[in-house]
Amino acid sequence: MYKIMLADDEGIVIDSLKFIIEKQFGSQCEIRAAKTGRQVIELAEEFQPDIAFMDIQMPGINGIEAMREIRRTNNHVVFIVMTAYDKFDYAKEAISLGVLDYLNKPVSREDILRILNKAMAKIDGERSKRSDDLKVREKLEIVVPIIENGLIQDLLFKEYFKEDIDNYKTLLGIDCDYGYMACMVFGRELVGNYMTSAVAASIQAQKSYKEIHTITDDYIKGIMGNVMSNKIPILIPCENDTLSYNERNRVVENARALCRKLADRFDMDFRIGFGSVKPLERMGESYEEANSVLIQNTSHVAHADDMPVACQYESNYPSDLEKRLFDEITLGNINEAVSISQNFFEWMEDTYGNDMDSIRLKCMEFVLWAEHLAYEKTGRMYEFKSRANYLSELMNLANLPEMKAWFVEKIKSATFWVSNKQEEQSMSAVNKAKQYIDEHYMKELTLDDVSRVVNISSYYFSKVFKEETGENFIDYLTRLRIDAAKNLLKTTNKSMKEISADVGYSDPNYFSRNFKKYTGKTPTEFQKGE
Numbered sequence: 001m002y003k004i005m006l007a008d009d010e011g012i013v014i015d016s017l018k019f020i021i022e023k024q025f026g027s028q029c030e031i032r033a034a035k036t037g038r039q040v041i042e043l044a045e046e047f048q049p050d051i052a053f054m055d056i057q058m059p060g061i062n063g064i065e066a067m068r069e070i071r072r073t074n075n076h077v078v079f080i081v082m083t084a085y086d087k088f089d090y091a092k093e094a095i096s097l098g099v100l101d102y103l104n105k106p107v108s109r110e111d112i113l114r115i116l117n118k119a120m121a122k123i124d125g126e127r128s129k130r131s132d133d134l135k136v137r138e139k140l141e142i143v144v145p146i147i148e149n150g151l152i153q154d155l156l157f158k159e160y161f162k163e164d165i166d167n168y169k170t171l172l173g174i175d176c177d178y179g180y181m182a183c184m185v186f187g188r189e190l191v192g193n194y195m196t197s198a199v200a201a202s203i204q205a206q207k208s209y210k211e212i213h214t215i216t217d218d219y220i221k222g223i224m225g226n227v228m229s230n231k232i233p234i235l236i237p238c239e240n241d242t243l244s245y246n247e248r249n250r251v252v253e254n255a256r257a258l259c260r261k262l263a264d265r266f267d268m269d270f271r272i273g274f275g276s277v278k279p280l281e282r283m284g285e286s287y288e289e290a291n292s293v294l295i296q297n298t299s300h301v302a303h304a305d306d307m308p309v310a311c312q313y314e315s316n317y318p319s320d321l322e323k324r325l326f327d328e329i330t331l332g333n334i335n336e337a338v339s340i341s342q343n344f345f346e347w348m349e350d351t352y353g354n355d356m357d358s359i360r361l362k363c364m365e366f367v368l369w370a371e372h373l374a375y376e377k378t379g380r381m382y383e384f385k386s387r388a389n390y391l392s393e394l395m396n397l398a399n400l401p402e403m404k405a406w407f408v409e410k411i412k413s414a415t416f417w418v419s420n421k422q423e424e425q426s427m428s429a430v431n432k433a434k435q436y437i438d439e440h441y442m443k444e445l446t447l448d449d450v451s452r453v454v455n456i457s458s459y460y461f462s463k464v465f466k467e468e469t470g471e472n473f474i475d476y477l478t479r480l481r482i483d484a485a486k487n488l489l490k491t492t493n494k495s496m497k498e499i500s501a502d503v504g505y506s507d508p509n510y511f512s513r514n515f516k517k518y519t520g521k522t523p524t525e526f527q528k529g530e
Helices: 011-028 037-047 063-073 085-096 109-157 162-172 198-207 209-217 245-266 280-296 319-331 334-352 356-378 390-396 400-419 421-440 447-453 458-469 473-491 496-502 508-519 523-528
Strands: 002-007 029-034 051-055 078-083 101-104 178-187 231-238 269-274 301-303
Touching: 002 011, 002 037, 011 029, 011 109, 029 037, 037 063, 051 063, 051 109, 078 109, 101 109, 109 162, 109 231, 109 280, 162 280, 178 198, 178 245, 178 280, 198 209, 209 245, 231 280, 245 269, 245 301, 269 280, 280 301, 319 334, 319 356, 319 400, 334 356, 334 400, 356 390, 356 400, 390 400, 421 447, 421 458, 421 473, 447 458, 447 473, 458 473, 473 496, 473 508, 473 523, 496 508, 496 523, 508 523
Parallel strands: 002 029, 002 051, 051 078, 078 101, 269 301
Antiparallel strands: 178 231, 178 269
16 A cells, blocks of 8 residues: 655646546555645645655745655655746756656656656565564564573683684674673562562563663663573673773662662562673673672672672782683693793792792692692592692792793693593593403493493494594494404304304304405305405
8 A cells, every 4th residue: 555645736637646546556545635835744744645746836835845844754755746847946956855756747647657656666665675674673682682691691601612702792793802790689678688589589570571671771781691590690891991980980870770760660679789890701700799799788789899809919910810821721721821821920030039939839829729620620530649749849949940840831731631631531431442342342242331331421432432443333343353253264163153153243144244244255255265
């Protein structure tokens, strides 16, 4: 359906246009008309036409001024200007306003239909684009929250590669490398620092999540995660590595106003804690701080920078370097851990080079913690006396270069444990499996039997066995049995049935088929040397 408005002070022109349009398009068009500039403006406000045939010269307000007024309330209307030949200057001005085309009076039926089809095609295109835009918007309303929550979950639980975070930032248009976390907590009422009826509040928050999200956006410009128990995590990206006093004060005041707004709307109590600014990959720490400040006080809003909950360092201490070192150890990145450990030792050397004992203590502290992380990550067997010589080794190091070499080597070793955990475990399991198969191939043996022996699921065992040996379990077992059979055929006078049973085949015919498949000969042919 197209809404068409006819604006002309001559009734015969209106009647002619209406007749031509209705005859050609029938019920596809709804037609309304006006004869003065004022009537045209009023009709356009009420009718909201898709297409408007406009005469330039009309009583009162002329067509040009009328179009300007109509454009204020109707951006999509398609104007078609009609004018007499001697008013061509007006026509040029109309075209400058974005008019689709103009017609010189008198206008032929063919010209009217031509330009009307052109206008309808334009409208159809715009409608299609608007429809596509709405579909995209609807999809984004579904997809964007999933992406946002994915980013927050990955950051909080550290289940990501750096490339994942870069992709999230690109998809969400985040240009910042820093941010801080907010923790929104809700319950029926606050008793001390404890929220009552957390389960009921969580259910209500799940049902009202969209509205909570919309209200929160007016006060905190960040990325909201999903409801987790009676909490909602919020990531607030920022450009700088710290918040100024004024910025922090504004954040707290906005959060206080938000808590009041949400409490009034949902008949629940709300609290919000803020962590300190950190690199994005350390949002888990910021979220822990946001939780901690809420636990440590009874305020509805609390900020970690107002009441520090994390370890405080002397001003020149390279805490970021320390954090990065242990992150790289945990990830098993050997080269990165070695490089950072060298940088950290050089800082100690430059800053406290005359205090050898303090440097020794710091080296011991870092090495012990690095190995602690490695034990946790790898499941290695801890032996109480495994570090018995560490203290004496350190004390016997006479100079800083020797101490640095000891320190870096220990850090490298701990990181190597983590890096090679999976490979070592896989190799150990495969070697154990191969030994078991070698000793039991003459018995009935299945993949499940062997995977039970090495205590790995049959699916994962099959995968690592193929990766480490280059052949799957059944091929390895069959090759082992055929090799044993070949030896028996050449060195004994046993019957085919006996040899078949000796290498693990209960069916001699099946044994013969497998033997020929792997050797190209039957057992008899092989035995005779054919």
